[in-house]
Amino acid sequence: MDWGAIFSNTVVWIISPETIAYALATVGLAVHFGYAGLLNFGQAGFMALGAYGYAISILSFGFPWWAGILVGMAASVVFALILGIPTLRLRADYLAIATIAAAEVVRLLFQTTVFDAFTNSADGLGGYHEGFRAANPIPKGVYGFGPFTYNETDWWVRIFGILLLAVVILLTWLLMRSPWGRVVKGIREDEDAVRALGKNVFSYKMQALILGGVFGSLGGVVFALPSAVVPGAYVPSLTFFLWTVLLLGGAATIFGPVVGSVLFWIIMSFLANVLPRMADAGWLPFMTNAQASIARYILVGIALMLIVVFRPQGILGNKKELTFNAR
Amino acid sequence: MVPAHRSRSLSKRPIVLLFAALFAALAFSMTAVVPAHADETNTDKYQYIFSGNVKYNDKPLDAVKITVSGGGYSADVLTDEKGQWKVGVPDKKKYDITLDESTLPKGVIVTEGNTIEAEFGLTNNKTVNFFLGEGVRQTVSFFDQFVSRVMSGLNFGLMLALASIGLTLVFGTTGIANFAHAEMVTFGALMALTFGVVLSWPLWIAFPLAVVLTGALGWAQDVGLWKPLRIKGLSTVQLMIVSIGLSLGLRYIFQYFYGGKTYQLPDSGSTKITLLGPIALSATDMVSMAISIVVLVGVAYWLQKTKTGKATRAIADNATLASASGIDVDRVVRFVWIFGSALAGLSGILWAYFRPGIKWDMGWQILLLIFAAVVLGGLGTAYGALVGSIIVGLLVELSTLWIPSDLKYVGAFVVLIVVLLFRPQGLLGRRERIG
Numbered sequence: 001m002d003w004g005a006i007f008s009n010t011v012v013w014i015i016s017p018e019t020i021a022y023a024l025a026t027v028g029l030a031v032h033f034g035y036a037g038l039l040n041f042g043q044a045g046f047m048a049l050g051a052y053g054y055a056i057s058i059l060s061f062g063f064p065w066w067a068g069i070l071v072g073m074a075a076s077v078v079f080a081l082i083l084g085i086p087t088l089r090l091r092a093d094y095l096a097i098a099t100i101a102a103a104e105v106v107r108l109l110f111q112t113t114v115f116d117a118f119t120n121s122a123d124g125l126g127g128y129h130e131g132f133r134a135a136n137p138i139p140k141g142v143y144g145f146g147p148f149t150y151n152e153t154d155w156w157v158r159i160f161g162i163l164l165l166a167v168v169i170l171l172t173w174l175l176m177r178s179p180w181g182r183v184v185k186g187i188r189e190d191e192d193a194v195r196a197l198g199k200n201v202f203s204y205k206m207q208a209l210i211l212g213g214v215f216g217s218l219g220g221v222v223f224a225l226p227s228a229v230v231p232g233a234y235v236p237s238l239t240f241f242l243w244t245v246l247l248l249g250g251a252a253t254i255f256g257p258v259v260g261s262v263l264f265w266i267i268m269s270f271l272a273n274v275l276p277r278m279a280d281a282g283w284l285p286f287m288t289n290a291q292a293s294i295a296r297y298i299l300v301g302i303a304l305m306l307i308v309v310f311r312p313q314g315i316l317g318n319k320k321e322l323t324f325n326a327r
Numbered sequence: 328m329v330p331a332h333r334s335r336s337l338s339k340r341p342i343v344l345l346f347a348a349l350f351a352a353l354a355f356s357m358t359a360v361v362p363a364h365a366d367e368t369n370t371d372k373y374q375y376i377f378s379g380n381v382k383y384n385d386k387p388l389d390a391v392k393i394t395v396s397g398g399g400y401s402a403d404v405l406t407d408e409k410g411q412w413k414v415g416v417p418d419k420k421k422y423d424i425t426l427d428e429s430t431l432p433k434g435v436i437v438t439e440g441n442t443i444e445a446e447f448g449l450t451n452n453k454t455v456n457f458f459l460g461e462g463v464r465q466t467v468s469f470f471d472q473f474v475s476r477v478m479s480g481l482n483f484g485l486m487l488a489l490a491s492i493g494l495t496l497v498f499g500t501t502g503i504a505n506f507a508h509a510e511m512v513t514f515g516a517l518m519a520l521t522f523g524v525v526l527s528w529p530l531w532i533a534f535p536l537a538v539v540l541t542g543a544l545g546w547a548q549d550v551g552l553w554k555p556l557r558i559k560g561l562s563t564v565q566l567m568i569v570s571i572g573l574s575l576g577l578r579y580i581f582q583y584f585y586g587g588k589t590y591q592l593p594d595s596g597s598t599k600i601t602l603l604g605p606i607a608l609s610a611t612d613m614v615s616m617a618i619s620i621v622v623l624v625g626v627a628y629w630l631q632k633t634k635t636g637k638a639t640r641a642i643a644d645n646a647t648l649a650s651a652s653g654i655d656v657d658r659v660v661r662f663v664w665i666f667g668s669a670l671a672g673l674s675g676i677l678w679a680y681f682r683p684g685i686k687w688d689m690g691w692q693i694l695l696l697i698f699a700a701v702v703l704g705g706l707g708t709a710y711g712a713l714v715g716s717i718i719v720g721l722l723v724e725l726s727t728l729w730i731p732s733d734l735k736y737v738g739a740f741v742v743l744i745v746v747l748l749f750r751p752q753g754l755l756g757r758r759e760r761i762g
Binding site: 039083085086087089090092093094096097098100101102104105108109111112113114117237240243244247290291294295297298299300301302303304305308309312 | 396400401504556559561563564565567568569571572573574575576577578579580582583586695698699702706731733734736737740741743744745747748751
């Protein structure tokens, strides 16, 4: 057992683009569910729109990279409007089913061969990195220490992602202590009470859906920055992983999504490194190498169940700010 | 997911092109999709021009549709009365030029492929001609296709109905939107595989055993998980997320043991027997439909006539009132879990024949269709699930007449969202359910 390799393969996930992307999308989910009480199970759809909006506007229309990000955000605003109008009036479980179906519609539209010229159907898109990499202020070279040694492109992706995440978290923090945030949290606690105060509940819910969706699309952009956009990545399981991250960290907390995302990926990559090695070393006689890499996903499912049952407020959460008592 | 043998005619093609053209129109918002003149498209806008002359036996053919596409660009043109057409394109690149055979007169076909890949030479003009000849197009008439789609839609819908009833009854009695129901569908098929193929027991033992075992898993779920959680007093939203976690865990447990491969049950993909005109069904299709109908009639009888069935409906109506009038709610809920799971297991075996094939996530693939069916009919109502399933089954299969088959589930999902917009209680539900 090469514990050194396992350790260094694991700690790099603290600042991996996937971790940052998950954290960004989960902050969006925290706005939806943690603060506004909206049971959005279509966050993968928002991420797909961010990623595809970015890639298609660069590849097919020659937009600069920053405009690509804006297109991704705009696409998620449009999606939030289309999704929100029919579904935001519904009860929580109906909303969950409707959002998951809508996200699947988005994925299938990106995957179909009909729009092959733009989306490259199931093969996905790549090769849109030029503009983003040209904007890199870091001079060419290899930087860092220990396991965190990357070239200038890899650092640029990570730094850009972390900056984006910082802005999103700051924005969420400011919004949630503003009057707007208090109304949104009030809707989560008792929609009718807020309505009785003369607030337009539907409009606030829609604003929360749009805001969280835009965060989700930024997560999709960061997800797409280092490599490629493949429709198979935006399946409902992605949303479920985001929910696991959210509930692990704490739904109605500012840093919960970050803590959850880092923990999620650390544990996942630790298991991905340890289990196959243990299987190879013969410590797990009942497990083949291939099975060892699947086992960690079983644990995600079990972890999600355990968290919801035993610590629904998450690691950082406060039991008073619990959002599960839906009507 | 559609079996490859389900033949499809060329009549779908214009729709694909129309979609592509519409998308192109959205993208190049200035591009006119409908040709300004009958014979010229975008020739005044772009300097690179494809042109051609469609003739058969020296007689020009008019109103033949030609499509030029490539590099994200697509334009249609109809030939004029001299048989001529012209299309302007934005770049000097390779384009696919397609002649729509369905717009040719009867008895005329393109002899050497109706799509030509064309490239400009030194000039900005390129002539592209198609070779036409006498012949019969190998197409199934629209009506025949329609009938065959209706049959497979009914088959699919009946299978969905078996899966939906468990989901809707569990929702009606306990309020759980159970995402792990998909895994019961998969479990039934996997057990059929294990006993029928791996252990090669006779199918008449293996299949009923698979159904019984799926029912047993439902019982175990209720005893081991859902009842303790009910006692703990979790909210329905928490229960729903627990079911999502369970679904995720079970799915990967299946993959852990069965891998990522697709397995086949015996006799799947058997030949079709022509029954009446365009109606052709394979023996498995017929047996599958017969089993579905018999079981569904049995379910209806159970709900209508038996004590437990009536109690189930009473609890779905008002659990507190039912409990107050002496119904043992826990016992009925347990029965619903067993019964609903067994039906899901049965539908899993039928779904394995319909897909065809058994895979670790096969149930998950139709979970949203099951939800669409249940919501369409009205969450919590058994007959609603039946009606909703048939509609969703027909919709999915019939939509492939007009839209490409990789988008066939989209129609059902859109219907799901539209139903929630206009009639959230579903076709047979009552208003108060949606709160």
